[in-house]
């Protein structure tokens with residue numbers, strides 16, 4: 001909704017945009033239609049009192065080095081089809097972040113990565129199937145000493161081996177990954 005500011009006649013948009021709760025019209029417990037948004041992160045049913053919080057999903061991405069080259073993925077699917085991404089994905093239930101990253105790198109690039117070092121984190125929005133997921137992305141640096149078996153698989157169309165200084169942040173599909181690349185360069189310059 002657009003409104004006009006009476007003081008300077010500039011237009012502002014007070015709508016904070018869609019939230020995860022916008023995907024729901026009825027109470028999942030009683031089917032009631034009197035849903036309200038609670039503290040911008042939950043739905044509350046006015047009929048049965050059901051309260052459901054939309055917590056952040058945990059996702060992990062790896063800057064995988066082979067010698068001085070980064071192994072980057074080209075996304076096969078939307079969002080961000082054709083753009084660069086890090087190997088990684090969502091952390092499964094009852095899985096550690098490190099195990100999730102190890103699994104995703106094996107699934108997407110068919111290589112084993114070792115020596116995981118935490119780099120940074122960033123919030124991310126992920127719109128899938130009309131539902132907005134609020135994500136916490138965690139970024140790690142790791143090494144793949146052997147890449148004889150390297151191939152793109154799963155939701156990865158292709159891979160690229162590049163110097164971290166030869167790739168532009170805007171080539172990545174997601175803002176959080178662009179920020180992480182800048183952090184990576186700072187981290188590399190210090191070590």
Ligand SMILES: [Zn+2]
Nearest residue numbers: 027030045048
């Ligand atoms: Zn209800």
